[in-house]
Amino acid sequence: MKKSLILILIVSIIAGIIVIFTVGFNLKVTTKAHQEITVNIGEEYKNNDIKQIAKEAIGTDVEVQKTGDFEDQAVISANEITREQVTEIANKLNEKYGKEISADSITIKDVPATKISEMFLPQISSFIIATLVIFVYFAIRYKKQGIIKVLATAVIGLGLLELLVSSFIALFRIPVGQNIVSIIYITYGIAMIGITTMFENKAKELKAEEDNKKKK
Numbered sequence: 001m002k003k004s005l006i007l008i009l010i011v012s013i014i015a016g017i018i019v020i021f022t023v024g025f026n027l028k029v030t031t032k033a034h035q036e037i038t039v040n041i042g043e044e045y046k047n048n049d050i051k052q053i054a055k056e057a058i059g060t061d062v063e064v065q066k067t068g069d070f071e072d073q074a075v076i077s078a079n080e081i082t083r084e085q086v087t088e089i090a091n092k093l094n095e096k097y098g099k100e101i102s103a104d105s106i107t108i109k110d111v112p113a114t115k116i117s118e119m120f121l122p123q124i125s126s127f128i129i130a131t132l133v134i135f136v137y138f139a140i141r142y143k144k145q146g147i148i149k150v151l152a153t154a155v156i157g158l159g160l161l162e163l164l165v166s167s168f169i170a171l172f173r174i175p176v177g178q179n180i181v182s183i184i185y186i187t188y189g190i191a192m193i194g195i196t197t198m199f200e201n202k203a204k205e206l207k208a209e210e211d212n213k214k215k216k
Contacts, residue, residue, distance in 0.1 A: 009164060016167020025116070025170055028177035029063045029077050033113040036077040037086060037106050041097060043072055050074045053096070057088040081108050119181050127188075134192060142199045144206055154195050161191040 030036075041050075047064050054062045058078045065075045076089065083103070090103040120127070138154055139147045165187045169176060 012171065013160075013163055013167050016163075016170045019170040020166065023170075025176040025180075026173040027113075028175045029061055029079060030065075030111075031114050031116075031177045032079075034077050034079055034111050035081045036075055036109050036111055037081055037089075038067065038109075039074045039076065039089070039093065039101065039106060040068070041072055041074060041093060041101075042099060043097065044070075045072070045074065045097070047074075049096070050076065050093075053089060053092045054078070057085045057092065077111070083108070116176070116180060119178060120184075123181070123185075127185075138195075138199065142203060145199065145202055150199065153198075157195045157198075158188070158191045161194075162187055 039050075047066065051062060051064045054064060054076045058076075058081060061079055063077045065077070067073045067075050086106050086108065087103040090101045090106065093099060093101050135151055135154060138150050142150045162184065165183065168174075169180075169183070
């Protein structure tokens with residue numbers, strides 16, 4: 001059973017790596033190169049209502065974000081937006097909210113793709129510092145298990161789990177955007193908890209062996 005599970009994980013990682021380097025991740029609309037429009041609705045609204053209107057005019061791959069000081073404006077993003085679609089959206093919004101939004105006042109903006117690496121830049125320094133501090137703690141706390149062995153285990157364990165999660169994201173085509181940062185950090189936390197637990201269990205075993213030797 002254990003060997004079968006390990007085999008499945010290895011195959012998943014290999015398959016995920018192949019998908020990442022051939023097809024790539026399933027990027028959200030706002031992460032890849034896209035077009036967007038900003039519509040001033042002039043009152044509070046529900047995202048789902050605007051998204052439904054945008055879907056009817058543009059298609060299914062649409063995202064809506066609130067903006068403006070009073071969150072009364074909507075940024076509608078899609079792979080491509082035409083003037084005809086803008087007119088349809090304006091008409092539907094006027095009908096729903098009783099407004100007089102002019103399609104001519106709405107500008108279609110081209111937005112370049114966001115590199116996934118850029119999402120991590122704001123947190124990268126704190127991430128590195130935290131990791132170094134944890135590794136120093138591991139080296140001191142579990143030095144009886146061998147400093148090199150402890151650090152190598154921590155690096156390999158952390159790397160494999162992050163790689164496994166990335167593989168699953170690629171294989172199951174989970175939409176990737178700003179959420180990838182949260183996913184990576186959650187995985188990081190889970191990995192550190194698992195690695196610490198493993199080291200603690202080993203430390204207890206070594207202590208028990210030492211106590212037995214003293215008794216003899």
